[in-house]
Amino acid sequence: MVNDKDFDLINRFRSGDESAFNDIVREYQKIIYWHALRMTGNHMDADEVTQQVLIVIYQKISSFNFKSSFATWIYSIVHTRSLNQIRKNKLKKIFSFDDINEDKLLSSNNIFESFEDKEKIEKLNKVLETLPIKQKEVFIMRIFDQLTYEEISKITGKSVGGLKANYFHALKKIMEAGID
Amino acid sequence: MINDNELNKTELEAAPILDKIKSLNEVKIKDAYFNNMIPLVHIRMSKKKSRLKIFSAAAYALSFIVTIFAMLPLLSSLDNKEQNSIAESMNETVLSSGLNIVDEAIYVNRSDKNIEIDFPDDWEDAIKEYYANEINQSPSYFVYQDLSSEEIEAVYKRLEK
Structure with missing residues (x-):
């Protein structure tokens, strides 16, 4: 189920090699971020979810039982956290008078390489919404x-x-x- | 339940629009963002740890205070029991050793109706109260109990010293 690279990373981390966690971050951070971005629809929330997920991985990796692939396990964490973030936003929208979406759009200004990329993502989010x-x-x-x-x-x-x-x-x- | 053939057919029909959607996803994010992820996560974890430490210390202190408050009635009842048991043991000592304890601890000056009792200063109020009550209730308590008139006189003489 788990490929050799993941197996090695997990075992290194479990045996006390903290640098293995950094390798896991390098390996999976983009997958986590992109899934979170598509689910939540903005960089601010995707960034929050990504950090949360990486912390959960650090804390829970010892409970990973090798029954599914490591990627599937990570996806399930990202997915749950993204849904939680969406629920949080819905609640915030109900109780807040400010326009939260405006802040979130501004936060993504410096993330994309070009203005065209930013526009593409906004278009994609509109479709997904x-x-x-x-x-x-x-x-x-x-x-x-x-x-x-x-x-x-x-x-x-x-x-x-x-x-x-x-x-x-x-x-x-x-x-x-x-x-x- | 959706038929697989129907699903495949719809997927084929949607292919052009799906390609457009996929192309919207072909964007680049600045490397700096991902390069900063590792230190960012480590900082956040250490903050979380210190926050956890503060919370656990606060929870420990709170539980300690709650335990103390919860134990207050128990402690006071223990205190009472202890005082009672001291009084009881004193009583037993008085009864068993007879005049000696009167001589050493409680000075009783008795006329026919009034009793004056002089307790040692370091005795607790509760013990004093206990003995005062005992002596008042029983006129022959201590000195008069089972003593001959000569013996009573002897006691008074010792007390006067």
């Missing part, structure tokens, strides 16, 4: 992370049939909405 969360999660994992339904099922804890149904409806919705 049209989907309900259940359709969005399976759509992101199928299209961008290229995971199988079985892997997504392990990460989300949902049935393969249910995931296929959500993916089908996501595709229909995106085709109807189109892209400008």
Whole structure:
């Protein structure tokens, strides 16, 4: 289940080699960040989720049981944390008078290499925002992370049939909405 | 339940729009952001650790205070019990050793109706109260108990010294 590189990294860390954690960060930080960015739709939240996930990995790696791949285990943490962040934002929106989205858009100004890249991401987020969360999660994992339904099922804890149904409806919705 | 064929067909139909969506994802993020991730996470973890230490110390102090408050009634009852047991043991000593303890500890000056008791200064109020009560309730307590008139006189003489 776990590839040799991951197996070596995990065992190094478990035997007390702290530098192995830095290697894990280098290896997985981009996957974590991108998944979080697509799920939450902004850099500020994606950055928060990424840091949280890396801390969880550091704290919980000793409980990793090698039954799934290391990547699947990490995905399940990112996924849960992203959903938590989305819920937090919904609550904040209810109780806050300020425009939170404006701050979040400003925070992503310095992250992308070019202005065109920033515009592309904003466009992508607009498309993804049209989907309900259940359709969005399976759509992101199928299209961008290229995971199988079985892997997504392990990460989300949902049935393969249910995931296929959500993916089908996501595709229909995106085709109807189109892209400008 | 969605049929696999139907799903594949829809996926094919959506292919052009999916390609567009995938192209939107082809963006670059500045290297500096990812280069800073390791120190950032380590700093955050150490902050979390120190926050945890503060919380655990506060929780420990709080539990200590709560325990002390919870034990207050128990401690006071223990104190009472201790005083009672001292009084009881004193009583036993008085009864067993008879006049000696009267001579050493409690000076009783008795006329027919009034009793004056002079307790040693270092005795607790509760013990004093206990003995005063005992002596008042029983006129023949201590000195008069089972003593002949000569013996009573002898006691008074010793007390007068």
